[in-house]
Amino acid sequence: MHHYALVPRYRSRSRGRAEYPPSYGPGYPPPGYAPPPPASYPPPGYPPERHPPTYPQYAPPPDPYAVPPRDPYAQPRDPYAPPPHDPYAPPPHDPYAPPPHDPYAPPRDPYAPPPPSRSPGYPPPGYPPAYPYAEYPPPAPAYPPHGPHGPPPGYPPPHHGPPAPPHGHPPYACPPNYYPPHHPHPPHYRTPMPGYGALRPRSRSPNRRLIRRMMIKRPERKAKAKPKAKAKPEKKAEKAGDLTPRELSDIKEAEAKAKREAHPEATREEKPLQLLVERASNPKSWIPCIEDKHLRSWMYMSQEKGVSYADFEQLKEKVEWTEIHGAAALTRKTMWFVKKGCRCPYSYGKQQVSAVTFPDWFLDMAKRWLNSLNLNDQDKDSTFPNCVNLNLYEHGDHQVAWHSDDEPLFRGKFQDTRIISVTLGAMRKFQVGLKAPRRGGILKPEKGSMATFNLGHGQVCTMEGLFQKHYLHQIAKGTTRQARINATFRNIVEHAAGCPLR
Ligand SMILES: O=C(O)CCC(=O)C(=O)O
Numbered sequence: 001m002h003h004y005a006l007v008p009r010y011r012s013r014s015r016g017r018a019e020y021p022p023s024y025g026p027g028y029p030p031p032g033y034a035p036p037p038p039a040s041y042p043p044p045g046y047p048p049e050r051h052p053p054t055y056p057q058y059a060p061p062p063d064p065y066a067v068p069p070r071d072p073y074a075q076p077r078d079p080y081a082p083p084p085h086d087p088y089a090p091p092p093h094d095p096y097a098p099p100p101h102d103p104y105a106p107p108r109d110p111y112a113p114p115p116p117s118r119s120p121g122y123p124p125p126g127y128p129p130a131y132p133y134a135e136y137p138p139p140a141p142a143y144p145p146h147g148p149h150g151p152p153p154g155y156p157p158p159h160h161g162p163p164a165p166p167h168g169h170p171p172y173a174c175p176p177n178y179y180p181p182h183h184p185h186p187p188h189y190r191t192p193m194p195g196y197g198a199l200r201p202r203s204r205s206p207n208r209r210l211i212r213r214m215m216i217k218r219p220e221r222k223a224k225a226k227p228k229a230k231a232k233p234e235k236k237a238e239k240a241g242d243l244t245p246r247e248l249s250d251i252k253e254a255e256a257k258a259k260r261e262a263h264p265e266a267t268r269e270e271k272p273l274q275l276l277v278e279r280a281s282n283p284k285s286w287i288p289c290i291e292d293k294h295l296r297s298w299m300y301m302s303q304e305k306g307v308s309y310a311d312f313e314q315l316k317e318k319v320e321w322t323e324i325h326g327a328a329a330l331t332r333k334t335m336w337f338v339k340k341g342c343r344c345p346y347s348y349g350k351q352q353v354s355a356v357t358f359p360d361w362f363l364d365m366a367k368r369w370l371n372s373l374n375l376n377d378q379d380k381d382s383t384f385p386n387c388v389n390l391n392l393y394e395h396g397d398h399q400v401a402w403h404s405d406d407e408p409l410f411r412g413k414f415q416d417t418r419i420i421s422v423t424l425g426a427m428r429k430f431q432v433g434l435k436a437p438r439r440g441g442i443l444k445p446e447k448g449s450m451a452t453f454n455l456g457h458g459q460v461c462t463m464e465g466l467f468q469k470h471y472l473h474q475i476a477k478g479t480t481r482q483a484r485i486n487a488t489f490r491n492i493v494e495h496a497a498g499c500p501l502r
């Protein structure tokens with residue numbers, strides 16, 4: 001007997017979906033049309049009263065949302081017990097979680113304050129100061145997609161971009177465009193995406209495996225007789241008893257170092273000197289970068305709110321820039337502004353430029369930039385700088401090589417000077433190092449003494465005391481395509497011959 005034939009159908013053919021009239025042409029649904037009500041479940045008269053047998057396989061499905069019946073024997077809830085675990089409760093607040101992504105946030109300002117530099121001893125304790133930094137680390141500079149030979153050397157640059165993803169196997173654990181130099185892939189690994197940095201060139205011989213299986217030994221290559229290494233000219237010189245130029249300059253450097261260490265400069269107690277950070281109205285936002293009491297040299301950095309992007313645009317457009325050419329190419333563009341009445345020219349290597357009086361519009365913005373330093377001409381020790389050198393670095397190829405601002409105009413080799421540098425536009429690396437004797441006529445810092453600081457939009461950097469006597473600085477070449485303008489404020493103390501202020 002086929003009992004199941006007696007069980008009525010309790011679902012429509014459309015399995016509960018609304019049944020629409022078959023035509024869906026324009027003007028559908030017609031006014032007043034409503035889909036037929038869903039078939040009622042269970043239909044009246046179901047289940048049929050049949051005893052015995054029953055057919056549990058046709059019973060209506062259990063209701064997953066039904067409230068379980070109350071347990072009359074349940075213990076009363078302990079009011080001191082921890083609350084039962086709620087799997088749908090929101091996760092507890094993680095104070096270290098990154099802030100949620102705000103899709104309406106304004107785009108990142110490329111001139112926002114830069115992250116702290118990572119040179120040794122930096123950042124000092126208490127850093128960062130009160131102002132909020134934008135984003136650290138900065139996004140990796142845009143790079144063309146890596147070719148078949150992987151990324152260019154030196155990419156990704158240090159301290160840029162998101163942290164490296166964990167290395168892993170199988171290959172899909174690593175994103176296809178991430179190939180750090182010592183990536184521990186197994187030797188058989190082949191990149192999953194063609195055209196992206198194959199890690200190992202395919203064997204030249206397609207039969208290599210076959211050959212191995214056949215136990216055919218390739219004839220061993222005869223070791224080529226190594227040509228005798230030519231005796232280096234340096235070694236020759238050593239044999240002859242005199243020194244190579246490199247050894248000579250190493251000795252000179254060691255002598256200069258010993259001399260410097262044996263002769264400390266006057267302390268601030270012996271010869272008073274007020275540092276700019278001590279007169280600033282925002283001393284806490286000044287970060288010490290170099291505090292070298294022995295050499296009476298100080299360098300501080302701060303972020304100033306008074307420097308605007310409009311200033312950058314105005315300077316770029318209004319200043320009549322002079323091109324400075326190096327040995328091979330244009331290295332940067334400059335302008336030399338001086339206080340009214342001064343006629344002192346300025347020399348960039350062999351190129352000399354004549355003085356241009358501070359335009360009023362420039363003085364207005366400069367006073368705004370340096371406002372927190374409380375410089376006033378009434379106090380003879382804190383006069384507003386009487387000249388400024390402006391540099392325009394149009395892109396990463398523009399630079400200024402190792403030098404110190406020790407021109408006779410400032411007497412930086414003999415007395416304390418105060419140089420205030422303001423950055424507008426793109427961020428560039430500002431490097432400093434101890435002065436060493438020239439190597440083959442070239443100025444370079446003493447080995448191991450170099451430190452690097454990032455100077456970004458609105459950052460002010462000071463070099464004080466005898467910094468120009470003992471330290472060198474440079475703006476190294478970079479990869480940026482953005483322009484940077486730098487204003488280096490100084491004080492002329494010995495006006496040039498022919499200047500009315502002499
Ligand atoms: O661009 C800079 O930050 C440095 C410029 C500089 O050293 C100079 O003008 O003497």
Ligand SMILES: [Fe+2]
Nearest residue numbers: 403404405473
């Ligand atoms: Fe300089």
